[in-house]
Amino acid sequence: MLEFGQTQEKPAVAGDLVRDVTEATFMSEVIDASNEVPVIVDFWAPWCGPCKTLGPQLEAAVTAAKGKVRMAKVNVDENQMIAGQLRVQSIPTVYAFWQGKPVDAFQGAVPGSEVKAFVEKLAALAGDGGLGEAIDAAEAMLAEGAAADAAETFAAILGEEPESAAAYAGLVRSQLALGNVNEAASLLGAVPAAIASAAEIEGARAQLELARQAANAGPIGELEARVTADPADLGARFELAQALHAAGRVEEAVDALLAIVARDRDWDDGAAKKQLFTIFDALKPNHPIALKGRRKLSSLLFA
Numbered sequence: 001m002l003e004f005g006q007t008q009e010k011p012a013v014a015g016d017l018v019r020d021v022t023e024a025t026f027m028s029e030v031i032d033a034s035n036e037v038p039v040i041v042d043f044w045a046p047w048c049g050p051c052k053t054l055g056p057q058l059e060a061a062v063t064a065a066k067g068k069v070r071m072a073k074v075n076v077d078e079n080q081m082i083a084g085q086l087r088v089q090s091i092p093t094v095y096a097f098w099q100g101k102p103v104d105a106f107q108g109a110v111p112g113s114e115v116k117a118f119v120e121k122l123a124a125l126a127g128d129g130g131l132g133e134a135i136d137a138a139e140a141m142l143a144e145g146a147a148a149d150a151a152e153t154f155a156a157i158l159g160e161e162p163e164s165a166a167a168y169a170g171l172v173r174s175q176l177a178l179g180n181v182n183e184a185a186s187l188l189g190a191v192p193a194a195i196a197s198a199a200e201i202e203g204a205r206a207q208l209e210l211a212r213q214a215a216n217a218g219p220i221g222e223l224e225a226r227v228t229a230d231p232a233d234l235g236a237r238f239e240l241a242q243a244l245h246a247a248g249r250v251e252e253a254v255d256a257l258l259a260i261v262a263r264d265r266d267w268d269d270g271a272a273k274k275q276l277f278t279i280f281d282a283l284k285p286n287h288p289i290a291l292k293g294r295r296k297l298s299s300l301l302f303a
Contacts, residue, residue, distance in 0.1 A: 250289055
């Protein structure tokens, strides 16, 4: 099992991310610290009007970055040597440090959108802090059948990044793999608004719908017999598709649904088409069954 982050730290707050820095602490708080996370340095003074606007904008953007960037505030009246070394000639002046070196800068007050873009660009330099690797590891656990370990890892990732659509959907899918349909439904009912429409979340919703259907799926043998006896019984063929999917025979389920569309694309208010899209959404976008099935469906609908 992967224990992402190893320790359960408290969420970063403004006091942790934004600090007043002096000549005595500049080396540790900016140069050394920038080897771990990018640091923005705001050169300001109490008498500077534009500084009073820019400073809060920077602080808000840094706080929104949730620890991917830190900010150091340097009062030039009290720390003239640092300002001189960096050739700060007017204020506000903002420098960005990464890996011990200045990598970007700007002078004067700028629109809030530019401040946000500046901070986001700097945050991207440090990557995602290992979230991508942790998600890949959790997905591997889930694929190998270690659903409990995958669920714990996805939950740990969400502790670091609550709005990670990939991790949230992974946690839902892990609960489904464990047979915890109600828990999966509760998670989807509480999904953060910012990621509610993400493709990963939509895929998890589709998997939940299919899991609910599986609980009521009929015996495959009996349904196959009904279809053989009456190939025009599209209701039996639809139930067979649901049963096949519940048994893990996904491609056969898709073929059964395509056969319904071939006979009557609008049968039961397009139920077969809707079921196909649910299956496709539940699969990865590049899954061979989804790619092949979508092509076949398109050829039937637009022939």
